[in-house]
Amino acid sequence: MNHIGHLHIPARTIMTPGPVEVDPRVLKAMSSSILGQFDPQFTAIMNDTMGLLRKVLQTNNHWAFPIDGTSRAGIEAMLCSVIEEGDGVLIPSFGRFGGLLTEISERCGARVHSLVCEWGEVFDPEIIIKEIKKVKPKVVAMVHGDTSTGRMQPLKEIGYACRELDVLLIVDAVATVAGTDVKTDEWMIDGLITGTQKCLSVPSGMAPITYNDRIETILMQRKSIEKGLATQTQLSMNNFDRRIRSNYFDLSQLQDYWSPARLNHHTEATSMLYGLYEGLRIILEEGLQQRFERHRVNERALVVGIEAMGLSLFGNPNFKLPTVTCINIPEGVNGDAVRTMLLEDFGIEIASSFGPLHGKIWRVGTMGYSCQQRNVLLTLGALEAVLLHHGANIHKGEAVQAALDVYKNVGRVHVK
Template sequence: MGPGPINAHPRVLRAMSAGLLGQYDPEFTAYMNETMALYRHVFKTTNRWTFLIDGSARAAIEAALVSLIEPGDPVVVVNFGRFGLLLREIAERCGAAVTMVDAEWGTVVEADAVRDAVRRVRPRVVATVHGDTSTTMAQPIHEIGRICVEHDALLYVDATATLSGMEVPVDAWRADIVTAGLQKCLAGPPGTAPITISERAAERIFSRRHVERGIAQGPGSPAGATGRRIASNYFDLAMLMEYWSERRLNHHTEATTMLYGARECARLVLEEGLEARIARHALVGRAMVAGLQAMGLRLFGDRAHKMANVVGVMIPDGIDGERVRTRMRTGFEIEIGTAFGPLAGRIWRIGTMGYNCRGHAALITLGALEAVLRSEGAEVRPGEAVQAAMQLLEAPAAR
């Protein structure tokens, strides 16, 4: 019950136990095509280039940025937590001239601050996290998308922690690349990362396509492209897009088992219904919040911009936060999250994501946390947390 990874859905694990197929077997390439189609619905996009990156969520982040950014490019990073700092690091490794637009941890960045930075810097790329689990805050994206369109900047969004648990309307955002991971709301294991790429971003990526001996430029590449070669081979999106295209460029050996899992994750989302799934995350997240508050615990951060699927909880004064986490894990087999940077030792992060985003999981977690806190001497209101969450979960509107 932390901020991810979470327990994978049993159907995903069963799918991943299927026999392996060769990456050019017609049955397997049909699975590739089906997976692309499924994730277009999950991302709410019509983007042709919607597929998987083999690697954790960070692999897709790096693929996006290394393929968009050339050395010297101005880049604006919207930063309100640990993962905004990660975007800065990757962009700087790509040689970008990075301008940060910062917000205090526990808040989000105002659109006007982004607009001012974009007007001043004229960036090639604006990069932001949607939901930063380090602070449990969700950055509004719609206005940033409009700013990028107005100023001809490409918008990259890291939606690792929110895809299928909060609204991630890629086309409505006018985002150019959005990436995610399976191990959060999609209810899969870490190891492969969905990505979707707009035609505008694809044109930029293919303009940098390096022409190897005997390999033609990719679809959409302008003749005589002059962009600098993408520094990575494995994370070269131009090559990966050809691998997932009808050409099936021999780029790497696809992670067959992970594709089975990712495909099943998307099938589960669409069987439940994307809107119903998002509503489930919102409801169980509210129930967790109601229970924590009824217990007398304080929440961290700006409630108006809290993620629906993870909540930051202030550790009560005089309580050893790591001892509580250890007792939760050993006594109840429930894991809750620690924190990073300036929040280390100050908050716990409790997630309600994917397969664990169920009413009974929230109720059991609240009961266990109350029991451990009381035995540690914390002043909490006994018996109220589970009741408060139950009332919300069992309300007629929740059914």
Template sequence: MLDIQAFDQINPPARLLMGPGPINADPRVLRAMSSQLIGQYDPAMTEYMNQTMALYRALYKTNNEWTFLIDGTSRAGIEAMLVSAIRPGDKVLVPVFGRFGDLLCEIARRCRAEVHTISVPWGEVFDPQMVEDAIITIKPRALLTVQGDTSTTMLQPLAELGEICRRHDVLFYTDATASFGGNPMEVDAWGLDAVSAGLQKCLGGPSGSSPVTLSDRFADVVRNRKHVEQGIRNATHQDGCDEIIYSNYFDLGMIMDYWGPERLNHHTEATSMLFGARECARIILQEGIDTCIARHKLHGDALLAGIQGMGLKPFGDLKHKMNNVLGVYIPENVHGEQIRQTLLNDFGIEIGTSFGPLHGKIWRIGTMGYNARKDTVLMTLSALEAVLNRFSFKTAQGAALQAAWDVYASAEI
């Protein structure tokens, strides 16, 4: 027999989330999400959907008509893009510089693509010429990239890749989950065909909604695939089944019909998440997207200066690190998890661990979204310095804060 009295109301502990995401949601986003529900075809609801599309066009710096939300985490956005565009046997090229490039490979293989990869060591990014050379050799139908990979904290430059893809007639997709809102993203200027993201990092919201944008070229590819109503039940291998989108939930063509003027029923929109996603975009555009990116850079620079002032070594090629997350080598003779747990238990501050070849070698500290603030940076540096000294890694007392303050002073903050 279930003892219902043992289940209290949800009351999570107070945490300052300074890892690679998720982060603390902006209170304005949480307030928007607490709004009462309305029907999915209520004129007020469809107007909120139209407004959300317009807001994300501005954030993505695009005129793409098809800019909307996928209900689900950022991985739902990735999967919708790939399952809707990739046909069995399609060649795709994935430049892998971290864990999330491997994720793109896995999802593409589930779409039965012929997956080709190029790689660089974790902590580095790709030169555009390396990508073009691989395109010339492989002749892929699509280039699948990650812009910012939180496993390595690196930001892959995209500005030159769009022109390369257009010249070689290659579809160009990027996963911008970790980078969008805190680093430049110029969808139209860079020639991107499709981008997906998530709310839980630089956008300052919770996980659960994925803003996406599709170029007309990418939308045409999706529209030319077969959908359920086009006879999927009777399809055979000799009857064009390679053009069938086998997912219903992630069928972008059907989702486009739902968000478009026809408002054809596909699913019941996640109303509270739409309210939150709309508020994330509204807040950033009110601040100014370029101002928001500059804010992320300022606080990322202050964190970096403080870490170096503490005598710790940052990870990777700093010329290509994301504004919003920093990798930090764990010093020798320091138990990385002991430091993390003490920060969490004694200060309520969470910093990230690491994956794959970096497991146990670095911490990942984020300054993103609502947490890209001077007070959060200074609190994190102060607490980390105190804990390190507690466990016998000696720092010059106060040097970290002084270095961070110098960055802020130079920016007249």
């Protein structure tokens, strides 16, 4: 048998749109002893985590808890628990992840109505509201901030219209929660999903969600059908089709697990919950508004530095996602070669993009613990050096200085 060496993890500065660097306090919390999932000490942590999530998600919803799995698990749990066979679902898509919502909704049996806009733009809310009135869907499902294009969709007007028209609004806020303002209740969002691996600065593996009583009513109706089928009292094919098809992602069962009843559903991801608990505590210690300002300042320094270098940004600047900056790759430059050199020679990781933007833009994330002055300055300096090595025509020595001017004008913004 070949010798298997010790696990070796190289040092990295992660400036992608996710995953991001994890706060050391979170890693320490995750190394704590394992508790049984029904140990009173552990169920107390579950309850406290729900309370912390309500504050971070800016909601008074009773139900706010994590799905064990990546962000996609949370999206699937929400959609497959709400959407029934034949339900109309309107999905306005302005990037790759609108396509993900479409695929999952179709797998749930939805009649999907798609709205698509050019990548790099977002929708005028009135266009979406007009389409809602036209197709009369049960659900509007959409992304708040799409990392593939670096754009952020305004939601407030859409949320108000959905509530007025008795349509459910389900939002993928994976890239925005804890990095910019996401007002679940004020924007009248019925169901919201986020993820641990982005602005929460916790390892990938949990998808915090929240939903209100409008969605809970649907869950209880579908749960009663399941119970009827189990007792042979409602055996029509119509009722059979209305069941929540997934067991693992059945929110009606999961909320029983997170309720005081503690009905066994799965074995909780103990260490991940420790990490989420500590990550949420860190966010609230920093303060939501202070955290949003830190993200704005570091984003501004990065953008000013990129532009001072002579590079251009992709997309409509009026709707830029504050946690992701998309940079047009200069003509004649091999974008993948630049990324490889940044990683291998400087230990810095940035991202390419997807579909029509692959090979055309780089995406730099400023999220959570990665969103700090040191990382921004290192990335700008390294990117300049690599571009010069590849013969790019850029302005030498100006990027870092321009970013330093931003920090000097606003004062240092530290990760807390």
